[in-house]
Amino acid sequence: MKIALDAMGSDARPAPDVEGAVMAAREFGLTIILVGDENKIKAELAKHNTTGLDLPIVHTPTEIEMTEHVDAVKSKKDASLNVAVKLVKQNQADAFVTMGNSGAAMAAALLGLGRIKGIERPAFAAVIPSGDAHVLLLDIGANAEVKPEYLYQFALMGSIYANKVMGVANPRIALLSNGEEEGKGTLVVRDAFALIKQSKLNFIGNAEGRHILRAFADVIVSDGFAGNVMVKTMEGTAETLIEFIKTEIKKRPLAVLGALLAKPAFDALKHRLDYAEIGGAPVLGVDGVTIIGHGRSNAKAVKNAIRVAKRAVEGNMLEAIRNGLQ
């Protein structure tokens, strides 16, 4: 299996990207095609033992910055993102992975790979640690406005992803709304409720914001507006609370001692919330495996994003979505 990695993706590029690729090539026995500035990539590769690993480089003269407008995807045809996507399109790679600008990555995937036939709108997902498991939340921003049919297709693709990639046997699907009871929500949400309910999916009804970390469902389906609000509110709340506790502890000498003693408990929390364990989340509905990680990814996160891509390829995710539409 060959994975095309945009080596110029992460905030600290290409160091974590290249190190993660080295780790993934060794651990999973994959070919990782490193797409980006050849000199910079070679300098990073020289820092690691790459004996016996297959890490070809495809040089690109430019890249798309984290803050650049999505239009850069069209104007910078030879940017690392676009070239990595092209490798998938031309069947020179089985999947595309990047830690870069997620708006640009989605656009590059959609423009370069197209939609799976029958899919109305691709969706961008987040994988969130929830209870002892994970929940797949989609869409988190690709589609601010949706139709009931789009939400149904998000449910279908989310169910397939949870099954094929996350390893959930019979994924429980919930629909994000402003109340648990059937009949809550906008007209679009209520119509989507009816559509999903009459499908073969394992639909468990509406989810609310409070369910996000409760392992309430395996997949939560939303329009990209409320889904974006949900995931950012969760991240913001967690970060703010942890900062606040740290600040309050630092004010008090005895509390500092206490925090040292309690450190293993906090480390457990940190581990649970550690994005690097998850690695990346998919763009579902484009005609090629596309996995996007956080800009602030470290090497472990890059490695795990590559693992996610590997599972999607091994699980024939694209084929399963095509079949699911029939």
Next chain:
Amino acid sequence: MKIALDAMGSDARPAPDVEGAVMAAREFGLTIILVGDENKIKAELAKHNTTGLDLPIVHTPTEIEMTEHVDAVKSKKDASLNVAVKLVKQNQADAFVTMGNSGAAMAAALLGLGRIKGIERPAFAAVIPSGDAHVLLLDIGANAEVKPEYLYQFALMGSIYANKVMGVANPRIALLSNGEEEGKGTLVVRDAFALIKQSKLNFIGNAEGRHILRAFADVIVSDGFAGNVMVKTMEGTAETLIEFIKTEIKKRPLAVLGALLAKPAFDALKHRLDYAEIGGAPVLGVDGVTIIGHGRSNAKAVKNAIRVAKRAVEGNMLEAIRNGLQ
């Protein structure tokens, strides 16, 4: 000033409701009309020193349960909620306060008091501790679907509430969206952005979910769907994280000792997140001061909800909204 308190509101009714009323009557020198089961209210009053306080009782034979459908507002005309609203309608009280079923309370206020002339849709707000201040988030569930004009009116009412009741000099107004940049969001949000921008309000642009606890704005305006998702995601995330830390600490003897030493730091967090300090949030746009608190309110929360009502009356909030519409 006279406040009509639904004494049968809180989960532990009427004990915290009555005790909170006693505290408020003494601290603020108000008349609190206790609406509910006379015998139960008298039994609670007997537990407190009420010498010199004005705490008349209006007996009602029935009440609306926390889990009852909102239709109960129409079928139970003599429920404590409806009777308390009626006292405001008939100018026998200056404000209506309840810890009860918030859907029913909103419906009772809307049916019993009507809308302020010119207001398209009333909105239900939440007051959230944010940084060293508070943020007013509205709507959090009264209107799953909105028009740009509704969002503009929410911004206007929120600005007036933040000024008159929360004491903010020139409230900063933000619009909830799926990105900070102008142009992000649904068509409705983008049109609302233009409307609010050209108004005299102190508009600072779009807010994202991650801003909720960051004192980014004094007022965040949203439709009732995304606003509901936001407030519930925040509450759910905070509760889950705190539970998780507690569970992990309990697993480790040294961490238990550490947690004891760090307790003052956690108490500071608890204080900051303590709903009882806030008391209640308004239904804005109905033609009467209406304050709704959490079902799980204690006496302090009830007292503070009454204080919120007092400030709204003293600040001539309703008059300010009427004037703001001109």
